[in-house]
Amino acid sequence: MSYEHITCDLDGPIMTVTLNRPDRLNAYTGQMGAEIAQAFERADRDDNVRAIIVTGAGRAFCAGADVSGGAASFDTSGKYGAGVFASSKQSGGRFVEAIFNCRKPSIAAINGPAVGVGITMTLPMDVRIAARGAKIGFIFARRGLVPDAGSAWFLPKLVGLPQALRWCLSGRTFDADEARDGGLVSEVVEPAELLHRAREIAREMTEATSAVSVALTRQMLWRFAGAPAPFELLDIDKPMSIERGGHADVREGVQAFLEKRSPSFPGKVSQDMPSQYPWWQDPG
Template sequence: MLRRSVMGAEAGDRKYEEIDYRVDDGMAVITLDAPERRNALRNQMLRDLADALDRADRDPEVRVVLLTGAGASFCVGAELHGPDTLIAALEEDTPGHTPTGYREPGGRVSERLFDMSTPVIAAVNGDAVGGGASIIAACDVKIVSSTARFGFVFTRRGVVPESASSWYLPRLVGLATAADWLLSGRIFGADEALTAGLITRVVPPEEVLEHAVAYAHQFVTDTSPTSVALAKRLLMDSWRHATPRQASEVESRVYASRLRSSDAREGVLSFLERRPATFGPFAPGPDERF
């Protein structure tokens, strides 16, 4: 019942083959929708997901994205059904990173998640392995079932880390833990993922979506979309600064540009008047571009 009431009617008339996309009350809910194969990844699912993320980020009515999986798993990585399965499932020649033009398709999803102005909350309803684990690493907040398992299992399948996991993991959990997980490819549980810093919160399995929706709702009712987007970019860009001074210089430029904004005025007035704030849509000013 909760899943239907959260998703509401399908937004627009665009159809996807391997995901479900719905918008209700400022929240876009994207569901990996192949429960019969535990949401294992195919090229089509990754193309659908990248398009849906782009669609949500461009929609002025969407204040937050909630990403989850249908059935008992979030995503167990690439679909495997034979020795050449990775070639069939994930090889795709597009303009990309290598001399041959090959572009690992999960990386395009992680890159799109990095570029999102809209916050993305992962409601991890079950196991997230391989590409599934890499995708949640790129999300902003991860609310996870206590029974979920994780694994960056690439070395156990004869390949290497993908979907930018070799970039995200050291920044999220530190180099030592990233090396442990990426080199060994071992499976670990939600408690270890929480302690290391990969995920945000662990909840009972039956409460994952409820907690994720409650968390996501604050972006609809309480925060400025422009301020959230700018704060996200400050966080992402912080990793390129060598010193706190460099980060502070960028913060100061963006902060100064916000001081005379209608959102800043509304934020202060709503606090003083003890009422909910009503912020405008995402609208960065000329001095707020990164």
């Protein structure tokens, strides 16, 4: 599949999505949003893909929305605003859903400036690491906008409400160290080591784990992290554990542990998800 605003490369089980408008600091467009969604949907369907890394070409991760239209850049009555928001139903609005629903873990390798949608697009991803010197900002209040891409839901879950309020209400930019101290990114590394470290993290999550278990676990954690009580989860995890207990993945995991060797899990996300999945769509 060919893309215009991103590139997509597969190296073994790791897919790397690169935002690819370096001449514009990878400024976001509706087309970019659509292509990100397509890449994540492709990864979700492909059993050969176990993890996804997202980074930026050149010196930026993503400098926010493309403001080539000047003051009218967000006015949807003109072509520039229409291009930025083209995603709302067909493309760009879908990238959040595609990342969130993807059954493969994702890592944002923030190599440079990430502001506005350039940082909010990373929030549905599972891990964020940043290069030393990267600048980050939830700058919406300084543009007369509101936080986008579901970030008013994601950000407080990740960093807590007080920190989310402080960053979003001021709209200021801050450095990678502050992002780490506030819980937004887990690590700050030297720029030359960023992708290497992202691949290490991807391998940690994939080399000795069941693809099906990882897919289920990330959905359980994301969907129940804010639940008011554990009872709905208990109604799901017990029958799911019982069903999984009879699967070849579990037999292999236990046998590998007993034999002190690395497991080779046979389960495939495309065909071995338990009958309870997706539980949030169960009308009962």
